Amino acid sequence: MRLCAQAVADHLRGVDGEHRGVVIGYDTRFASGRFAEAVAEVAAANGLPVYLSEAPCPTPVASFAVVDRGAAGGVIITASHNPAEYNGFKFKPDFGGSASSEVTEALEARIRDLQAGKGEVRRVALSDVERSGSLSRVDLGPPYLRRLGELVDLPRIRGAGLKIVADSMHGAGSGYFRRLLEGGSTQVVEIRGERNPAFPGMHGPEPIAHNLAPLTEAVAQIGADLGLATDGDSDRIGVVDERGVFVNQLEMYALLLLYLLEVKGMRGPAVRSVTSTSMADRLGARYGIPVYETPVGFKYVGPKMMETGAIFGGEESGGFGFGEHIPERDALLAGLRVLDLMVALKLPMSGVLDYLSERAGPSHYERLDIQFPAEERGTILRRVAAAVPREIAGLPVSAVNEVDGKKFLLSDGSWLLIRFSGTEPLLRIYSEATSRELVDRILSIGREIAGV
Secondary structure: OHHHHHHHHHHHHHHOHHHEEEEEOOOOOOHHHHHHHHHHHHHHHHHOOOOEOOOOOOOOHOOHHHHHOOOEEEEEEOOOOOOOOOOOEEEEEOOOOOOOOOHHHHHHHHHHHOOOOOOOOOOOOHHHHHHHHHHHEEOOHHHHHHHHHHOOOOOHHOOOOOOOEEOOOOOOOOOOHHHHHHOOOOEEEOOOOOOOOOOOOOOOOOOOHOOOOOHHHHHHHHHOOEEEEEEOOOEEEEOOOOOEEEEEEHHHHOOOHHHHHHHHOOOOOEEEOOOOOOHHHHHHHHHHHOOOOOOOOOOHHHHHHHHHOEEEEEEEOOOOOEEOOOOOOOOHHHHHHHHHHHHHHHHOOOHHHHHHHHHHOOOEEEEEEEEOOHHHHHHHHHHHHHOOOOOOOOOOEEEOOOOOOOOEEEOOEEEEEEEOOOOOOOEEEHHHHHHOOHHHHHHHHHHHHHHH
């Protein structure tokens, strides 16, 4: 952590960090708070004013604080949705989004130099930093909450009389939906809100269907209108409708884009990762906006949003960002906007999904995560690279996309994508199609192509 912190401090000194300072946030994982303090010790020793979160906080809260405070950058200690034994170090430049590949490569090079003894890691005791006044422990929440109140009609949602279950999955988002929506006829019931860095009952705090049985049960038990789940650092959103049905991440992308286009009346480009939905392209054609495709990862989506002046960007993982906010994934804002879409259309979520299907056409989706022996990676890559099918599941292959992995585009708009995960030792096979049966057939053929 200190090596990473020294590399960031060296970088920030080159962008006026001595005057603008650094924001440091952290999640609810084992030792995240201590790691954040270690970063603060190094940053302060390098002459940077430090704004250290006084408690675990969501990544979008810390990211917004970088912009709100005019800081030179930010560090967030989090492993987001990954399993409990993971932790991570996120660097945010002064615009609050993901750092570019050029910046991360420069940081990695500096870390390697430090490991090789080229330079030193400076450090002062935290108690000395606090006495000197160069470190402030701050509540990063209030400015962020005020900003969300400017972006969403919170009084309308508070007065809608909804029952909502909020599941923070033991992560940093605990309490935020309640704080945002209390004070009216809408009720927010919280589950898994206590800090538990073991993340019991799940592979990791990722808001996908097989991790959300407690949310589905709670929605049924209280007759809720919607269930909202946030991952370990609240940059990914998961939704369960009033029937207990999981709203998949591709549907979420399309719902949020539809909200901006139809409810908010906004116009401008949208950005999606290669793993996200073709409903975006159909909505783009219907409403006359361009849709840009990127490789997987918000480090690609965010910069493309900034480059194109996009109103919206997102990826299949459940991370969505909004152009008038920060170029960063924000599960809390995404959840509020889904609620606002329901209220504006005066429909239950199941009805909103039917409305989306009318506007964007039918969509069914599934992803397979397949573990494989590490020594098989090269063989799998060669198999997939050599595959040139003329048809898949009876549908002609109309194009092949190799932006990230290998994506087979089919004549009816369905698709198959095969790629390796960027964060875990997994092969991922994805499909979106016009029926559930067709998705299953396409995924089976994807496994045959990869030989797994």
